[in-house]
Amino acid sequence: MKKLNELENLLGYQFKNPDHLRLALTHSSYANELRDRKAEYNERLEFLGDSVLGVIISEYVYKKNPDFKEGELTKTRSKIVCEATLAEVASEIELGEYMLFGKGEALTGGRTRRSILADAFEALIAALYLDGGFEVVRPIIFDLMAEKIDLVERGLIVDDYKTHLQEIVQMKKDNRIKYELLEEKGPDHRKLFRTAVKINAAVIGIGEGRSKKESEQEAAKMALRSGKIEAL
Missing domain, CATH: 3.30.160.20 (Double Stranded RNA Binding Domain)
Structure with missing residues (x-):
């Protein structure tokens, strides 16, 4: 609970249902070690979080760039909502340190692996959405991702x-x-x-x-x- 409270303080939001946050921070390797086929982990939340991020960032890019064609809007959104960017944001808040891993995954660098961090960030966004809706998750997204959005808009986040x-x-x-x-x-x-x-x-x-x-x-x-x- 202490670790969860630390993350809540960092986010500036206290979960009404802490189980949403716990699930977002549970990696499949931890659930597998429990040897319980019904044990849940954050994969389904990743799916939802990806969609929530997509909607919020799409709306932002659409309103911010009235002269952009569809292709330009898609390209801008994809640079903001991509694995590398999401992993960087997750790393900045040390999200991996709050996660539950199986022993093997923890020992082989799971807490800093880019793909895992990006997925966990999406799961966290989904947990915030389920707990408080768009009104809660939208400002947190822009607070956490403000620097990355600015870098994209200045052309400093690129594919290569x-x-x-x-x-x-x-x-x-x-x-x-x-x-x-x-x-x-x-x-x-x-x-x-x-x-x-x-x-x-x-x-x-x-x-x-x-x-x-x-x-x-x-x-x-x-x-x-x-x-x-x-x-x-």
């Missing part, structure tokens, strides 16, 4: 950060971009790579990831958001 950075760098002919692996650590099944991206000799972003490619994408993302490119 490396390509986007390359396009910007190439606008100045003398600039050269290079990715440099700084560190590789951890056992084979849980490697962590740390990479720097440089423009000429200047480091403009550093990123980490479970693969070299992921760490390079993260470095490019940090570079795009750092504001250092404009100074080159």
Whole structure:
């Protein structure tokens, strides 16, 4: 209950039915370890939360961009409501630390796995909706996702950060971009790579990831958001 209360305080909302929140935080691995076929976990809530997020963000994008065609509206929404963005928001509120996992999943990094965090965030949104309706969940969504929505609107959340950075760098002919692996650590099944991206000799972003490619994408993302490119 103490952990649930901590999360409620973070969200600024106290659940009328705490079971909604408990279910949102229950991973399938935990339910499976109970050896009870009737044990529930958050998969159904993920489905509902995806729809709730879709409706609220679609309405926002539609009203905010009266000149956008259908394709532009869809593209903007998909950048806001995507696995990477939702996982980042979940990570920022340390959602994984509040979740119930089976021992195996907890030991192999389930609390920080992107797909699990994104799904859990959707489940949390569904729990808020079931407990309090759109009036409760809408302001919480915009409170938690305000920074990500702003980044999308400024063009700083893209599908491929490396390509986007390359396009910007190439606008100045003398600039050269290079990715440099700084560190590789951890056992084979849980490697962590740390990479720097440089423009000429200047480091403009550093990123980490479970693969070299992921760490390079993260470095490019940090570079795009750092504001250092404009100074080159």
